[in-house]
Amino acid sequence: MPPRRPTSLPAVMRIARRAVHRTLTVVGAPAVSEFRDLQVEGLDNVPAHGSALIACNHRSALDAATVQAVLDRPATVVLLQGLWPSAEGDETLRVQHRVAAGDLLLCFPEVHPSPDGLVHRGHIGLGALVLDHDLPVIPAAVVNHGRSVRFGAPLDFSRHQGLPLARTLARSVTDEVMEHIVELSDQGYSDATAAGARQQARRERREQIAGRRIAAAARRRAVKVAEVTRREQRHLERSDLARRAEEAEIVARRQAEEAARRDRQQFGEGR
Secondary structure, three states: OOOOOOOHHHHHHHHHHHHHHHHHHHHHHHHHHHOOOOEEEEEHHHHOOEEEEEEEOOOOOOOOHHHHHHHOEEEEEEEEEOHHHHHHOHHHHHHHHHHHHEEEEEOOOOOOOOOOEEEOOOOOOOEEEEHOOOOEEEEEEEEEOEEEEEEOEEEHHHOOOOOOOOHHHHHHHHHHHHHHHHHHHOOOOOOOHHHHHHHHHHHHHOOOHHHHHHHHHHHHHHHHHHHHHHHHHHHHHHHHHHHHHHHHHHHHHHHHHHHHHHHHHHHHHHO
């Protein structure tokens, strides 16, 4: 038996993501269809036969199961990050076999669920996939908190056939598909990637937490300063009272001595 080729970390991550998608699709689709009253619009835009690509927005981990639940035929989830820039990876070979078999494909160009409710910049692997296989693209959107799925009219990119695959062309196709997804989703659009937006949200949360910690530390310092100030004030007050008492005692002693002197003078004169 020939030795197995070592598997790189990115390949392992792609295999893991594919397994998660497959599990959520197989296990989640029946549960979603049973426990949700799913609504569907434009299902007739999905071809009953032949290979095509559904490109959908991504709001939660159940999106693949939700879309599968309303389809009349199974769809294979494609991991776009495995298609660009590599053109010879495992995901590319898997897609080639699926397209050759006439399977329906499903992808989420944002790759990660949106952290802020916006549709985010699509992965360039979408454009590479469409151009490599001349696939019709059906834009789709999971809306209404996952209770509805909308399918748009198929997009034809055959006008680009014969052109060399370039990053700019793949990006142009990807962006055009994302525009249609935004229209179907009724969401806003962000040119940042979902991963970038998630990292930014994490940074902001960390900054907020750090800000709260700084504010709490400042409050604790203010409390300590106030306590020190109160102690110093009490010490000053006690010192002032002691000084006043000492001065009053001195005044009283002088007054007593003066009174005694007058008495001696008065009694001395009387004799």
